[in-house]
Amino acid sequence: MRLSPDEIQYVSRKIVKALTADRRIEVDDEERVVDGIARVIVEELQVEDRLNEEVREVLVQHMQQMERSDITYSEMFKKVKRELARQKGIVL
Numbered sequence: 001m002r003l004s005p006d007e008i009q010y011v012s013r014k015i016v017k018a019l020t021a022d023r024r025i026e027v028d029d030e031e032r033v034v035d036g037i038a039r040v041i042v043e044e045l046q047v048e049d050r051l052n053e054e055v056r057e058v059l060v061q062h063m064q065q066m067e068r069s070d071i072t073y074s075e076m077f078k079k080v081k082r083e084l085a086r087q088k089g090i091v092l
Helices: 005-021 030-061 063-069 073-088
Strands: none
Touching: 005 030, 030 063, 030 073
């Protein structure tokens, strides 16, 4: 995951503060809303983590083909990730 738990809490708290300051939302329990937003952020980051793991597995299976075709791991990683994300309907 690209963000630490502290960073996720910070971002979640900033979102709630901004929305309440602009009077876009009213909250009875700010901490509960912050925790809810943090959970959603973590879930979304985990979707990409799982996708990255799936891409790594695909690349391991095709490592010899990649070596023969003279394509770098990072290039192939990006291509496979884009394709798998498209197939699964994941927006990156």
